[in-house]
Amino acid sequence: MDNHPLELTINGKTYKTAVEHRKTLADTIRENCDLTGTHVGCEHGVCGACTVIVDGKTVRSCLMFAHQAEGCKIRTVESLARGDELHPLQEAFIENHAIQCGFCTPGFLMLIIGAYENDPDITEENLIEVLSSNLCRCTGYQNIIKAVRSASGGLLAIGSDADA
Ligand code: FES
Ligand code: FES
Incomplete structure (x- = not known):
């Protein structure tokens, strides 16, 4: 081909x-x-x-x-960090132990950011629905949800990066 x-x-x-x-x-x-x-x-x-x-x-x-x-x-x-400064969601994943092997993590980060950009007021129920579309075999999802909750203020700031 x-x-x-x-x-x-x-x-x-x-x-x-x-x-x-x-x-x-x-x-x-x-x-x-x-x-x-x-x-x-x-x-x-x-x-x-x-x-x-x-x-x-x-x-x-x-x-x-x-x-x-x-x-x-x-x-x-790769669009998330600014040099050595991680995106607030990345920081929250680390702080809340939302990463184990890390294989799923890039997909979850982009999934969550996309969800918040499309609906900054996304409800917990809808967020869980969105998260269920990606697979994580390690964390049991609870810590990912905790990370999103703890980063939600910073997540709202990401709109300005939308065209990056
Ligand atoms: S590699 Fe694309 S959905 Fe699994
Ligand atoms: S952290 Fe291993 S698959 Fe999600």
């Missing part, structure tokens, strides 16, 4: 590459753009480890072709 030129905008930066039409956004982000914070688990839309934000919507990047994302604003977990 032939590679076709592709230009992606990820975290405000342009990446020029060439990939087959069938290559997923997840694999392209990792392999062509060297942004390995986005993890790939199931590769068929179940686990959510590959969650990124595309034009303001959370997307399972293993279910999207990279060429479909051309012209979109893509945000990955």
